[in-house]
Amino acid sequence: MEFEPIWGAPIAMYLFLAGLGAGAFVAATAAGRMAPQAKRTVRAGRVIALGAVAVGLVLLMVDAKGGFLHPWRFALLLGNVQSVMTWGVVFLAALVVIAAVVVVRDLLKKSVPFGLEATGCGFAIAVAMYTGVLLGVVKTFPLWNSAVLPFLFLVSAMSTGVCAVFLFARLVCPNEVEKLAFLEHVHGWLPWVETVLVVALLFFVGLSSEAGAASVAALLTGQWALVFWLGFVVVGLALPLVLHLVQGRVGAGVRDACGAEVHGACPRVESGRACGAVSDAATIVGGFLLRYLVVMAALPVVLL
Amino acid sequence: MIRMDDKKGKGALSRRGFIAGATAIGAGMALAGCSGSADAEPNASGSDSAMDAAAAAAGAASCCTGCSALCAFRACLRTAENGDAGIGRFLGSAAHPESVGSLCAYGYASAEMLVSEASASGAEGEAGRGGAPLRRRDDGSFEETTWDDALARIGEALAAAKGQGRSVAVLVDECDPNGRYLYGLADALGSQRVYSYASDGGSDARCGELQAIGASRTVPDVEQARLVVVVGASSGRMTPGHAARLTAARERGAVVVLVDAMVPFGMPAVDAWVPVLPGTEAALLLAGAAALVREGLEAEGASACVEGLDAWRESLASCTPAWAARKTGASEADVEAFLARLCAAAPACAIDASCPGSLRFGNAAETARVVCALNALLGAYNVAGGTFVVPETSWDAAARHYATGSAEDEDRAADGGFVPRADGGAPLARVEAGSLFDLVEGIEAGEIGALVTGAPEVLAWACDAERAQRMLPSLDVSVSICAGQGQYARLCDFVLPRCSSFEEPGLPHVAYAQKPAVCRSAALIAPADDVRPLRDVCCGIAEAAGVESSFAQEIDARAEAFLADAGLSSEALGDSGSVQVASLGVSYGDAPLFATGSGKVELRSAACADAGALEVCGFADAANAAPENGVFRLLVAALPVTSAARASSKAVRAFVGKERLDRMLINAESARTLGIAEDDEVVVSSSSGSQTWRARLVGHIHPGAVFLPLAAVEQDDGLSPLLLVEPHATAGFGAPDLSQATVTVRKVGA
Amino acid sequence: MTRYGMLIDLERCTGCLACRSACQRQNSLPADMGFIRYEHEEQEAFPNGRPSLVPVQCMHCEDAPCVSVCPTGASYVGAGGLVAVEEGKCIGCLYCVAACPYQVRVRNEETGAVDKCRLCAVSGVDGSHGCTCVDVCPTQARLVGDLDDPDSEISRTIARRNAQPLSVGLTKAKIYYAR
Numbered sequence A: 001m002e003f004e005p006i007w008g009a010p011i012a013m014y015l016f017l018a019g020l021g022a023g024a025f026v027a028a029t030a031a032g033r034m035a036p037q038a039k040r041t042v043r044a045g046r047v048i049a050l051g052a053v054a055v056g057l058v059l060l061m062v063d064a065k066g067g068f069l070h071p072w073r074f075a076l077l078l079g080n081v082q083s084v085m086t087w088g089v090v091f092l093a094a095l096v097v098i099a100a101v102v103v104v105r106d107l108l109k110k111s112v113p114f115g116l117e118a119t120g121c122g123f124a125i126a127v128a129m130y131t132g133v134l135l136g137v138v139k140t141f142p143l144w145n146s147a148v149l150p151f152l153f154l155v156s157a158m159s160t161g162v163c164a165v166f167l168f169a170r171l172v173c174p175n176e177v178e179k180l181a182f183l184e185h186v187h188g189w190l191p192w193v194e195t196v197l198v199v200a201l202l203f204f205v206g207l208s209s210e211a212g213a214a215s216v217a218a219l220l221t222g223q224w225a226l227v228f229w230l231g232f233v234v235v236g237l238a239l240p241l242v243l244h245l246v247q248g249r250v251g252a253g254v255r256d257a258c259g260a261e262v263h264g265a266c267p268r269v270e271s272g273r274a275c276g277a278v279s280d281a282a283t284i285v286g287g288f289l290l291r292y293l294v295v296m297a298a299l300p301v302v303l304l
Numbered sequence B: 001m002i003r004m005d006d007k008k009g010k011g012a013l014s015r016r017g018f019i020a021g022a023t024a025i026g027a028g029m030a031l032a033g034c035s036g037s038a039d040a041e042p043n044a045s046g047s048d049s050a051m052d053a054a055a056a057a058a059g060a061a062s063c064c065t066g067c068s069a070l071c072a073f074r075a076c077l078r079t080a081e082n083g084d085a086g087i088g089r090f091l092g093s094a095a096h097p098e099s100v101g102s103l104c105a106y107g108y109a110s111a112e113m114l115v116s117e118a119s120a121s122g123a124e125g126e127a128g129r130g131g132a133p134l135r136r137r138d139d140g141s142f143e144e145t146t147w148d149d150a151l152a153r154i155g156e157a158l159a160a161a162k163g164q165g166r167s168v169a170v171l172v173d174e175c176d177p178n179g180r181y182l183y184g185l186a187d188a189l190g191s192q193r194v195y196s197y198a199s200d201g202g203s204d205a206r207c208g209e210l211q212a213i214g215a216s217r218t219v220p221d222v223e224q225a226r227l228v229v230v231v232g233a234s235s236g237r238m239t240p241g242h243a244a245r246l247t248a249a250r251e252r253g254a255v256v257v258l259v260d261a262m263v264p265f266g267m268p269a270v271d272a273w274v275p276v277l278p279g280t281e282a283a284l285l286l287a288g289a290a291a292l293v294r295e296g297l298e299a300e301g302a303s304a305c306v307e308g309l310d311a312w313r314e315s316l317a318s319c320t321p322a323w324a325a326r327k328t329g330a331s332e333a334d335v336e337a338f339l340a341r342l343c344a345a346a347p348a349c350a351i352d353a354s355c356p357g358s359l360r361f362g363n364a365a366e367t368a369r370v371v372c373a374l375n376a377l378l379g380a381y382n383v384a385g386g387t388f389v390v391p392e393t394s395w396d397a398a399a400r401h402y403a404t405g406s407a408e409d410e411d412r413a414a415d416g417g418f419v420p421r422a423d424g425g426a427p428l429a430r431v432e433a434g435s436l437f438d439l440v441e442g443i444e445a446g447e448i449g450a451l452v453t454g455a456p457e458v459l460a461w462a463c464d465a466e467r468a469q470r471m472l473p474s475l476d477v478s479v480s481i482c483a484g485q486g487q488y489a490r491l492c493d494f495v496l497p498r499c500s501s502f503e504e505p506g507l508p509h510v511a512y513a514q515k516p517a518v519c520r521s522a523a524l525i526a527p528a529d530d531v532r533p534l535r536d537v538c539c540g541i542a543e544a545a546g547v548e549s550s551f552a553q554e555i556d557a558r559a560e561a562f563l564a565d566a567g568l569s570s571e572a573l574g575d576s577g578s579v580q581v582a583s584l585g586v587s588y589g590d591a592p593l594f595a596t597g598s599g600k601v602e603l604r605s606a607a608c609a610d611a612g613a614l615e616v617c618g619f620a621d622a623a624n625a626a627p628e629n630g631v632f633r634l635l636v637a638a639l640p641v642t643s644a645a646r647a648s649s650k651a652v653r654a655f656v657g658k659e660r661l662d663r664m665l666i667n668a669e670s671a672r673t674l675g676i677a678e679d680d681e682v683v684v685s686s687s688s689g690s691q692t693w694r695a696r697l698v699g700h701i702h703p704g705a706v707f708l709p710l711a712a713v714e715q716d717d718g719l720s721p722l723l724l725v726e727p728h729a730t731a732g733f734g735a736p737d738l739s740q741a742t743v744t745v746r747k748v749g750a
Numbered sequence C: 001m002t003r004y005g006m007l008i009d010l011e012r013c014t015g016c017l018a019c020r021s022a023c024q025r026q027n028s029l030p031a032d033m034g035f036i037r038y039e040h041e042e043q044e045a046f047p048n049g050r051p052s053l054v055p056v057q058c059m060h061c062e063d064a065p066c067v068s069v070c071p072t073g074a075s076y077v078g079a080g081g082l083v084a085v086e087e088g089k090c091i092g093c094l095y096c097v098a099a100c101p102y103q104v105r106v107r108n109e110e111t112g113a114v115d116k117c118r119l120c121a122v123s124g125v126d127g128s129h130g131c132t133c134v135d136v137c138p139t140q141a142r143l144v145g146d147l148d149d150p151d152s153e154i155s156r157t158i159a160r161r162n163a164q165p166l167s168v169g170l171t172k173a174k175i176y177y178a179r
């Protein structure tokens, strides 16, 4: 039988948005704690988190045709405690609720209790890992059925979440960016970790079984090679890495030459901003392509 | 003429109503069933037998018109109480030799089309089912008209054609149990030009058999055979009964050998496969006959029952294994092994050529004659494990000679004698079913002025659409009476919507076996708006043309008489509409009835000689270009679930594609030498055109042949493999030949 | 306990596709939906090659991943060990489709819910429509019965033929294949 992927772009987008939202929540929390002056960025991060997760959930519901046609069936979603998806729904729901409370309080200019945010971060990490576990427990597809996948998705979730927050900051309130130097530092390292995890995933999956090898081959040399190399590797990994290195130097130069206060007017600062924005956008694109490729390229175990 | 004025709304079955238990015999009576619709009883539950009993009450006998096997089945009807109202499961008739309790994949698929046609949605690609009669405008588009208007115009045109001395040709689909009404119409119009190229396709082989043994039907005794030689199988025609018999034989210890260019999908397991090039199987069988002679295994009574055996025996000397290997393209070892098996099993060898795959291709008629000769030499006729010679029933004989109508012929037919519908001369196929080429030439020469057909698509065999487009408008009138509108129907002047086999009762038909089964189907559901049974349409045309329409009553009366003679009643036919009648069959040891002039198997045929075919049965070296690198013999056939003639539904195509059955099959070795890998795109070219297919490398096809499936892909883009075959007739016999196509294959871009 | 299963004798099965078409008819499935699919077995080289289409359908696994992943409980193990889908609960998330190693679950595009072979040969006994894939098989390659009853025809045939699930050790499937 000719194999057709079971899920397509909508589910890849859902996995991606859930991860991005979770990452953004964590990033916003971290920013809020460590750089409370960066108010707009923090608020944006919270809104992004809520929005991304909510949109992701809507995508899931639209793709689940039986539920879409009979929406009350979604009430049954907690029907099976064994199901990873059930747990995912719990995590997602909790994250959405917490993110909503946080956003509302933020907008009402009320303080956001640390306990709430910490709990939210816990759920966010759970959501990010869940997107990997959801696929990871499926034994049919060796490309999914790997312990590496939840960690890979976690890292990618954090990476895309942070980038989403930064992208906003760079475009809308560049003056807040510098206050987030510590985050920038972390997020510069994430692609490296991600690269290591991807290599590990492909290596182990490739050795695991025939279908695993076929999936890896489909990614590296087959049907998906172009998207994988150009889209995911070059745009999603290499470009941010390179830009990060370049931008680090450019940024450093800026500070030396023009002093810390100078914004916008200095062309070197401008180009540093552009570099950062491009790098963030590239990471986000790469994050989506990662989910998309993992969803689409997985081939089932051969039975006969 | 009976009109069905009380129309039921078309659309959902629940609104149409079922005609459960409408077991009235004869079309005339059963028409009453169209108006009275008994709603099905609820399908009770509890146990298997309770369910079956209830289902029986709520079911009706029907038959599958997917192919000429006409498998009988009982359709269970569901009611709102036990699920969605509608036609439920089909239970094949156990009494029917080809159905043996089931239907084939194509049977289900084509029944599905009828069911969905009958329901609101309508079958895909079949426009206008159940609508009003259509009349073609000059610009080729259609306008709806009334039955009265259509019939009046048709009648007028037929009368005009007759007035000018041009004849009215009738083209009948032989897997239509009611096709006889069209014969009757032809007879009433005084026409001899009756063509029934034949949904069983095998008119060529049937002609060959007629020359050798006369109008009898042969049935291999697979059940008792020690060796079964399947000469040409096909996924398209592996009936459930055939598959069951082959499987049972093998489990019983018989050796089953397949002689074909490929092992088709759906073919039961075989002990050996002799891969021969298409059209060369007669050479292998001749080598078999020679081996029997050499080994002194010729049956004792052979000389007595074969005319011209001595001369033939001598001519066999040259049919050595090496010769056969050369002619067939099989290895000498394979040929020798085959001969050894044949000699070891004689006379319990069943030469099974019952798949038309072996019968509708180049050399088919010759092959059929050789099979007869070989059987006679083996002494296999009517012995256990050999081949039964089943006399044709009076009912079938009547159909075959009906158009001649003379009293003398009727007497001969009544005695079981063969009465040719048309006199000898070329093409010989005219005798059995009419040669489509004869029809096409008759139209082009202006001899034929009108065409009435229940199976317009059959024309595809003899002429391509372009030729038909020029040809059909030259007629005074052309009328298509069928349930759907294919490409050829749309070229006719009138398209008359006819009941589907679920909507009209069928005339009896006979399934030949050692104990033949007599079958009859009832109308299952009330007809859609405006569609009429074929019987009504034929009578209507006759009346409009000003000729007698009493033929229909005569046919009904004959049907009644035949059933009465066979001792059958509605009750006896049961709810599957099928019952075995041993008295119509044969027993072991019965002297075989050869309905030839000499009463023996005839190896020499003057008619063949006259027509330009081989006078003495043998191997006609076909124009079999020996395949070489990159050049292949083309095999074209349906898959178990696709149609040979009409486009498959999208769903079937999707399924077939998913199962990767929509590929060109090529021998893996041959492919490798051409640099073709699995799934590669390849260009297949013949003198008629080029097509692009994806290749599948397999080990079950001869290295010199490639296979293309019919209706497996969207055909509108010119991807029907049939377009690679130039329509042409077999030598002497004049039946359509699909196999004489040679193609080149190369990888796209190579 | 009754534990229903099926036996498919691959020595008899011709790959004729009738079971799929028949099942589709009896269960009134939409045209593009089938409960049986066919797996191609390894090809042997000419002249030993044979076309082979092995019917695959829901195995009614004892360790059914489709059931454990289903978030709504729409997929469940019912009476007689039959794995079933309750249409009214299914949101059509396709998680079970992904989780089934045999790829035999299909979404009904009309209802949006997922469905699969219901082993209706068994449920027929309990009052529904009865099973066609077993009945129609021209070569009687299929047997249905109680695997827990050592005297049932299916149990005896499985023992005699040493029939095995498609993939031994995977999900404790209850469709056996005799080769």
Ligand SMILES: Nc1nc2c(c(=O)[nH]1)N[C@H]1C(S)=C(S)[C@@H](COP(=O)(O)OP(=O)(O)OC[C@H]3O[C@@H](n4cnc5c(=O)[nH]c(N)nc54)[C@H](O)[C@@H]3O)O[C@H]1N2
Pocket (backbone or CB within 6 Å): B065, B114, B126, B173, B197, B198, B199, B200, B201, B454, B455, B456, B457, B458, B459, B460, B461, B482, B483, B484, B485, B486, B498, B499, B500, B501, B502, B643, B644, B645, B646, B710, B720, B722
């Ligand atoms: N290109 C190509 N052309 C071919 C062939 C081929 O292989 N390729 N094969 C040739 C052969 S072998 C044949 S037999 C012919 C077949 O040619 P046709 O006999 O014309 O074949 P179909 O299109 O299958 O059926 C004719 C019509 O009958 C309708 N029908 C189906 N079932 C019923 C029923 O129960 N009752 C009634 N009244 N109508 C019904 C269908 O909807 C269809 O419109 O085609 C020939 N032409």
Ligand SMILES: Nc1nc2c(c(=O)[nH]1)N[C@H]1C(S)=C(S)[C@@H](COP(=O)(O)OP(=O)(O)OC[C@H]3O[C@@H](n4cnc5c(=O)[nH]c(N)nc54)[C@H](O)[C@@H]3O)O[C@H]1N2
Pocket (backbone or CB within 6 Å): B066, B067, B068, B106, B198, B199, B200, B201, B202, B231, B232, B233, B234, B235, B236, B237, B259, B260, B261, B262, B264, B277, B278, B279, B280, B281, B355, B356, B357, B358, B359, B360, B361, B362, B635, B636, B637, B638, B639, B640, B641, B642, B643, B644, B645, B646, B739
């Ligand atoms: N699934 C399905 N079944 C059908 C039909 C359908 O539409 N679909 N249509 C029915 C009808 S109308 C007809 S006429 C029959 C047609 O049934 P068949 O006459 O059996 O025709 P095909 O199915 O086209 O199969 C052709 C077979 O013949 C083989 N072959 C080709 N050339 C030669 C040759 O020269 N010699 C030998 N020995 N074999 C050769 C091919 O390998 C292939 O297996 O099928 C009937 N059954």
Ligand code: SF4
Pocket (backbone or CB within 6 Å): B064, B065, B066, B067, B068, B069, B070, B071, B098, B099, B102, B103, B104, B105, B106, B107, B108, B238, B239, B240
């Ligand atoms: S063999 Fe198949 S297509 Fe032919 S009549 Fe029987 S069920 Fe129908």
Ligand code: SF4
Pocket (backbone or CB within 6 Å): C057, C058, C059, C060, C061, C064, C065, C066, C067, C083, C099, C100, C101, C102, C103, C104, C105, C116, C171
């Ligand atoms: S075969 Fe697939 S659908 Fe059936 S029980 Fe097993 S896992 Fe579930």
Ligand code: SF4
Pocket (backbone or CB within 6 Å): C069, C070, C071, C072, C073, C074, C075, C085, C089, C090, C091, C092, C093, C094, C095, C096, C097, C113, C114
């Ligand atoms: S598609 Fe339906 S049956 Fe399958 S896991 Fe989702 S809710 Fe359960």
Ligand code: SF4
Pocket (backbone or CB within 6 Å): C022, C023, C024, C026, C027, C035, C036, C057, C116, C117, C118, C119, C120, C121, C131, C132, C133, C134
């Ligand atoms: S058991 Fe019933 S549902 Fe399952 S494949 Fe057979 S006919 Fe279809």
Ligand code: SF4
Pocket (backbone or CB within 6 Å): C008, C012, C013, C014, C015, C016, C017, C018, C019, C020, C055, C136, C137, C138, C139, C140, C141, C142
């Ligand atoms: S009906 Fe029987 S022979 Fe045909 S594919 Fe199904 S199991 Fe095999």
Ligand SMILES: [Mo]
Pocket (backbone or CB within 6 Å): B198, B199, B200, B201, B644
């Ligand atoms: Mo045909």
